[in-house]
Amino acid sequence: MGEGLSPAEAEALWLSLRISSVAILSALPLAFLTALLLVRRRFWGAGLVETAVYLPLVLPPVAVGYLLLAAFGGRGALGGWLYASFGIRFVFSWTGAALASALITFPLQVRAIRQALEATDRGLIAAARTLGARPFDRLVNITLPLALPGIVSGAITAFAASLGEFGAIITFVSNIPGETQTLPLAIYAALQAPGGEMAAARLCTLSILLAVIFVSLGDLAAKRIWR
Amino acid sequence: MSLEVRLEQRLGAFTLDIAFTTKGRVTALFGPSGAGKSSVVAAVAGLSRPRQGHIAVNGRVLFDGASVFVPPEARRIAVVFQEARLFPHMNVEDNLKFGWRRALNKADAATISHVIELLGLEQLLRRQPKALSGGEKSRVALGRALLAAPDMLLLDEPLVALDQPRRDEILPYLEKLARETKLPMLYVSHQLDEVARLADEIVVLENGRVTAQGPVFDMLTDVGAIAGVPPLGAVFEATVVEHQSDGLTRLNFVGGVLFVPHLRQAVGVKVRVRLRAEDIMLALTEPTGISANNVLACTVTDIRMLGDHADVQLLCGAIKLVSRITEASRARLKLERGLKLYGVVKAVTVAREAG
Numbered sequence: 001m002g003e004g005l006s007p008a009e010a011e012a013l014w015l016s017l018r019i020s021s022v023a024i025l026s027a028l029p030l031a032f033l034t035a036l037l038l039v040r041r042r043f044w045g046a047g048l049v050e051t052a053v054y055l056p057l058v059l060p061p062v063a064v065g066y067l068l069l070a071a072f073g074g075r076g077a078l079g080g081w082l083y084a085s086f087g088i089r090f091v092f093s094w095t096g097a098a099l100a101s102a103l104i105t106f107p108l109q110v111r112a113i114r115q116a117l118e119a120t121d122r123g124l125i126a127a128a129r130t131l132g133a134r135p136f137d138r139l140v141n142i143t144l145p146l147a148l149p150g151i152v153s154g155a156i157t158a159f160a161a162s163l164g165e166f167g168a169i170i171t172f173v174s175n176i177p178g179e180t181q182t183l184p185l186a187i188y189a190a191l192q193a194p195g196g197e198m199a200a201a202r203l204c205t206l207s208i209l210l211a212v213i214f215v216s217l218g219d220l221a222a223k224r225i226w227r
Numbered sequence: 228m229s230l231e232v233r234l235e236q237r238l239g240a241f242t243l244d245i246a247f248t249t250k251g252r253v254t255a256l257f258g259p260s261g262a263g264k265s266s267v268v269a270a271v272a273g274l275s276r277p278r279q280g281h282i283a284v285n286g287r288v289l290f291d292g293a294s295v296f297v298p299p300e301a302r303r304i305a306v307v308f309q310e311a312r313l314f315p316h317m318n319v320e321d322n323l324k325f326g327w328r329r330a331l332n333k334a335d336a337a338t339i340s341h342v343i344e345l346l347g348l349e350q351l352l353r354r355q356p357k358a359l360s361g362g363e364k365s366r367v368a369l370g371r372a373l374l375a376a377p378d379m380l381l382l383d384e385p386l387v388a389l390d391q392p393r394r395d396e397i398l399p400y401l402e403k404l405a406r407e408t409k410l411p412m413l414y415v416s417h418q419l420d421e422v423a424r425l426a427d428e429i430v431v432l433e434n435g436r437v438t439a440q441g442p443v444f445d446m447l448t449d450v451g452a453i454a455g456v457p458p459l460g461a462v463f464e465a466t467v468v469e470h471q472s473d474g475l476t477r478l479n480f481v482g483g484v485l486f487v488p489h490l491r492q493a494v495g496v497k498v499r500v501r502l503r504a505e506d507i508m509l510a511l512t513e514p515t516g517i518s519a520n521n522v523l524a525c526t527v528t529d530i531r532m533l534g535d536h537a538d539v540q541l542l543c544g545a546i547k548l549v550s551r552i553t554e555a556s557r558a559r560l561k562l563e564r565g566l567k568l569y570g571v572v573k574a575v576t577v578a579r580e581a582g
Contacts, residue, residue, distance in 0.1 A: 126274050127312040129299040131375050132329035145316045 012186035020162040023101035035113035057107040065171025096173035105158040112154020116147035153222035160214035228411030234280040251428030258432030273299035305372035311364035313356040320352040326375025362393040460503040482544025486520040501576040507550035508571040521572035
């Protein structure tokens with residue numbers, strides 16, 4: 001990386017960080033509620049919800065991208081309605097890239113939060129009950145703070161995974177520099193251009209660096225478990 | 228207070244069929260592990276829902292079969308669990324005030340300071356639970372329960388997780404609590420010495436059933452009242468009458484006089500005294516020239532043979548005592564009911580001020 005990053009490469013880095021941040025943070029509340037629902041597991045169709053949540057983990061990302069395109073594209077039912085009613089458009093937009101990343105990394109978030117919730121000491125919840133704490137009170141003041149290290153760790157790991165998302169993004173919102181061209185897409189574009197190997201190698205090194213940083217941060221957060 | 232408990236529950240092969248009513252201020256639920264104590268605790272606290280039964284505190288029905296089930300958060304029964312169960316993400320002060328913040332009739336600032344002082348927590352308020360010793364955790368858990376302003380305190384073997392030095396650290400606090408607060412308590416334990424120090428009334432549980440119930444003074448000396456557990460000796464009240472110049476304190480009780488090493492309690496104060504069965508020797512004639520300070524004239528009322536030793540129940544004035552001697556001694560002294568003799572007391576334990 002002797003000569004540093006070109007403006008286009010720096011833009012791809014910045015875009016990656018921004019898209020992944022928005023993807024993870026906006027999916028977090030829904031992931032928490034889903035995890036809570038799955039932990040309690042006392043409703044009809046819980047198994048179905050679980051399968052649906054974990055589906056993006058095993059589905060080819062290209063298929064996820066295609067499904068998103070079918071739903072949110074200009075001629076898709078949801079996409080047409082969103083554009084007509086609110087002027088919101090996902091296709092060819094960085095918000096679409098964020099939506100694709102959020103969907104792909106959703107199972108990772110749900111799984112981490114679920115594990116954190118399952119590890120919370122039921123005895124503490126019982127103690128809170130005998131001291132007069134009602135359900136919502138317990139959720140906010142006991143369950144959530146106790147699960148917080150696990151939630152943060154899961155979010156950081158999902159963020160790291162989101163930085164590497166390729167298939168769903170390129171299928172759904174294409175490869176537009178400055179709009180949807182994240183690091184992996186920039187690597188792909190560099191390899192397509194003649195003499196782009198050096199640029200691809202630089203971006204690849206950058207990706208490895210980011211992955212190492214965020215995976216370590218995720219581990220660190222997981223170790224801050226309350227005792 | 229009055230506590231009414233009737234429970235019917237099947238847990239696998241184990242059947243729980245329990246009924247008791249108590250009006251004692253400190254009631255001990257006593258029994259070996261596996262007797263069903265935990266099931267009673269969970270049901271009274273509302274953390275489990277038995278199939279059938281009835282639970283009421285001071286006439287307020289908390290549970291009645293299928294028709295009434297007040298959830299634990301509305302029961303106003305504060306529980307001190309075996310493990311302290313402090314919230315690890317809150318400091319000691321926030322733990323203490325957790326129940327207080329949610330209480331309907333909040334204790335005032337003076338009461339809060341009093342509880343903090345009573346339990347010696349002044350120096351710990353800013354600390355995190357993980358920085359506390361086992362004994363300190365127990366004291367915080369106790370304070371947290373008290374400040375929730377409950378109708379009743381439910382103590383589920385609060386000392387079982389502690390080693391002996393820590394127990395000795397907490398017991399005086401519990402004694403102070405039993406004496407000073409007017410709060411009714413249900414104290415669950417399988418340790419007879421804790422029960423002897425704290426309780427007014429004992430309910431004995433065995434194999435999911437109540438096998439005996441009564442005032443602590445009678446229960447602990449009744450040979451055979453608590454099957455499987457040796458009688459602990461006598462527990463009774465005595466009054467401090469004089470601090471003598473020879474360093475001994477003189478106590479009066481309905482059966483006579485006891486001399487004990489100097490007590491800090493003032494003259495006129497009532498104390499709870501315990502004479503362990505192992506600490507009473509028997510003599511057919513009044514012994515003279517011995518080191519023991521106390522010799523009591525008694526009558527044998529009952530004898531229970533237990534293999535190589537025997538528990539002899541004695542009546543001394545209006546107080547029942549128990550002496551544990553070897554089977555060989557019993558045979559040599561030809562002990563029988565109605566025999567008059569002397570109990571030589573080797574040691575007296577003053578448990579607490581009587582409340």
